[in-house]
Amino acid sequence: KETEEKFQFQTEVSRLMNLIINSLYKTREIFLRELISNASDAIDKIRFLALTDPNALSNNSNLNITIWSDPKNNILTITDTGIGMTKEQLKENLGTIAKSGTSEFLQTIEEKKSDDNMNLIGQFGVGFYSVFLVADKVIVTTKHNDDEQYIWESQAINDFTIAKDPRGNTLGRGTQIKLHLKEDSLSFLEEGVIREEKPKKKTKTVEVPGWELMNTQKPIWTRDPKNVSDPEYENFYKSFAKDDAAPLAWTHFKAEGEVDFKSIIYIPSKAPPNLYQKVQEFTRNIKFFVKRVFITDEFLDFVPKYLAFIKAIIDADDIPLNVSRETLQHHKALQLIKKRIIKKTLDMIMNLSKDEEKYQKFLKEFGVSLKIGAIEDNTNRKILAKLLRFPSSHKNWTTLDDYIGRMKKKQTKMYFVTGSSVSELESSPFIEGYIARGYEVLYMVEPVDEVLIQHMPGHGGKMFQNIAKGDSKLDSDLEETTKLKSKYIKLIDWMQTSLSDFVERVQISNRLTSSPCAVIAGDWGLTGHMERIMAAQAF
Numbered sequence: 001k002e003t004e005e006k007f008q009f010q011t012e013v014s015r016l017m018n019l020i021i022n023s024l025y026k027t028r029e030i031f032l033r034e035l036i037s038n039a040s041d042a043i044d045k046i047r048f049l050a051l052t053d054p055n056a057l058s059n060n061s062n063l064n065i066t067i068w069s070d071p072k073n074n075i076l077t078i079t080d081t082g083i084g085m086t087k088e089q090l091k092e093n094l095g096t097i098a099k100s101g102t103s104e105f106l107q108t109i110e111e112k113k114s115d116d117n118m119n120l121i122g123q124f125g126v127g128f129y130s131v132f133l134v135a136d137k138v139i140v141t142t143k144h145n146d147d148e149q150y151i152w153e154s155q156a157i158n159d160f161t162i163a164k165d166p167r168g169n170t171l172g173r174g175t176q177i178k179l180h181l182k183e184d185s186l187s188f189l190e191e192g193v194i195r196e197e198k199p200k201k202k203t204k205t206v207e208v209p210g211w212e213l214m215n216t217q218k219p220i221w222t223r224d225p226k227n228v229s230d231p232e233y234e235n236f237y238k239s240f241a242k243d244d245a246a247p248l249a250w251t252h253f254k255a256e257g258e259v260d261f262k263s264i265i266y267i268p269s270k271a272p273p274n275l276y277q278k279v280q281e282f283t284r285n286i287k288f289f290v291k292r293v294f295i296t297d298e299f300l301d302f303v304p305k306y307l308a309f310i311k312a313i314i315d316a317d318d319i320p321l322n323v324s325r326e327t328l329q330h331h332k333a334l335q336l337i338k339k340r341i342i343k344k345t346l347d348m349i350m351n352l353s354k355d356e357e358k359y360q361k362f363l364k365e366f367g368v369s370l371k372i373g374a375i376e377d378n379t380n381r382k383i384l385a386k387l388l389r390f391p392s393s394h395k396n397w398t399t400l401d402d403y404i405g406r407m408k409k410k411q412t413k414m415y416f417v418t419g420s421s422v423s424e425l426e427s428s429p430f431i432e433g434y435i436a437r438g439y440e441v442l443y444m445v446e447p448v449d450e451v452l453i454q455h456m457p458g459h460g461g462k463m464f465q466n467i468a469k470g471d472s473k474l475d476s477d478l479e480e481t482t483k484l485k486s487k488y489i490k491l492i493d494w495m496q497t498s499l500s501d502f503v504e505r506v507q508i509s510n511r512l513t514s515s516p517c518a519v520i521a522g523d524w525g526l527t528g529h530m531e532r533i534m535a536a537q538a539f
């Protein structure tokens with residue numbers, strides 16, 4: 001190969017490979033899923049191109065993925081007739097990592113050598129480089145419509161070579177990946193093992209004569225939900241969402257009326273790391289199809305931030321096939337679809353809340369999301385409020401409606417206190433008088449709760465009352481209070497004077513039963529808890 005050139009992997013790539021090889025050994029079968037998913041993406045891309053460019057398929061009109069095993073030479077070959085790569089793309093795609101934040105991400109993982117790493121790396125989507133889990137030599141041959149056929153070759157870690165293929169453009173178009181398997185991975189040459197791994201993927205077919213057609217099924221979302229089994233939904237999720245864990249819940253429906261589309265929405269079983277920070281990067285959680293042709297998954301805000309954790313397939317009928325990503329964003333059908341997706345997701349969560357055990361799992365991962373929703377989503381605040389759960393002096397968890405159902409006759413407000421843990425609040429002097437008189441107090445222990453109350457000051461016709469603020473709202477025995485006031489007037493005066501730099505007012509109250517005194521915020525002041533949160537965040 002006269003034209004052979006040698007290149008170094010970008011250092012992040014070498015680091016990622018090291019991590020993959022050291023931490024993903026036990027799940028090394030993921031390489032096959034990654035390669036098939038890449039092949040499938042490549043086919044989507046050329047098919048998309050062919051919508052507007054009739055010549056795109058002229059070098060090869062078949063769209064398929066084939067897997068070939070050669071047990072004599074210990075080689076596994078995956079070939080697709082997708083878009084292929086030019087020489088420049090080959091160098092870029094299989095030599096660098098384009099994702100922003102990669103370096104920081106790698107550093108976090110390298111430092112934190114915990115069991116969670118595997119999970120983190122899995123979430124990152126290790127991609128092509130996972131081939132080195134099973135192969136010690138990898139040869140990628142590829143032909144793109146805009147370039148000649150090239151060969152990329154590497155034995156991992158440090159460098160790779162690229163050369164023009166001396167055999168000419170034998171592929172027509174597409175990519176062939178030859179894996180020279182390591183001794184410990186030879187089982188992947190067995191047909192059964194490969195079949196196990198093959199995801200039941202959308203519309204791709206393997207249709208070389210004599211080869212077996214692996215996915216004759218219609219795309220899962222176009223089928224009648226009655227005929228799709230739970231394992232089928234779960235496997236489909238795992239392959240399209242690149243998640244090893246089964247989803248927590250899903251809903252599969254066909255929307256008709258204002259706008260027609262089919263969709264499956266999934267809730268993952270785990271929240272991704274930094275769920276609430278990611279805004280600038282595509283999460284690729286929403287895969288958008290028009291009449292079964294993949295259009296895009298590059299949305300920044302398909303659903304509001306608080307629902308950013310859902311993963312969904314959407315297949316619309318009312319949008320022209322040749323819509324571009326840019327015009328799609330402004331298409332009016334898209335706005336209607338977004339609304340329906342939000343509604344359907346909330347319905348699904350409402351359904352999930354009927355299963356106490358599953359719902360607790362959900363809240364552990366996404367409970368904060370619902371509160372952010374109740375803060376930000378004016379339209380759906382009422383529904384979101386019904387989905388919230390709080391610990392209280394009465395129960396481990398209660399809905400607001402149940403709390404209201406248990407309110408005492410004369411109680412007009414929903415009592416709550418804020419703090420950093422239930423145990424802290426249980427021994428808080430603020431609640432003594434209330435508990436002693438048989439009132440139930442909600443414990444708000446998440447940082448987001450104070451903000452939530454500001455935006456959602458009530459629910460079901462009842463307002464919230466922070467009992468750590470302002471005058472005690474307990475019914476008082478006027479005569480007794482007056483007596484106490486005259487008895488302690490000197491003490492109060494003395495305290496008022498000596499503490500004048502620190503407190504606004506000192507007063508007699510029936511709020512306490514066993515504690516001698518408590519520091520209370522004014523009705524419009526910040527509670528001690530909120531002050532601590534704000535100090536921590538340096539607002």
Ligand code: ADP
Nearest residue numbers: 038039042082084085093094126127128129175
């Ligand atoms: P990702 O798929 O998340 O982008 P990968 O590491 O799996 O990351 O792949 C890197 C890039 O290499 C892809 O984005 C794609 O551009 C290119 N690539 C990988 N496999 C193929 C293939 N079979 N055909 C065409 N391009 C490919």
Ligand code: MG
Nearest residue numbers: 037038127128
């Ligand atoms: Mg990939």
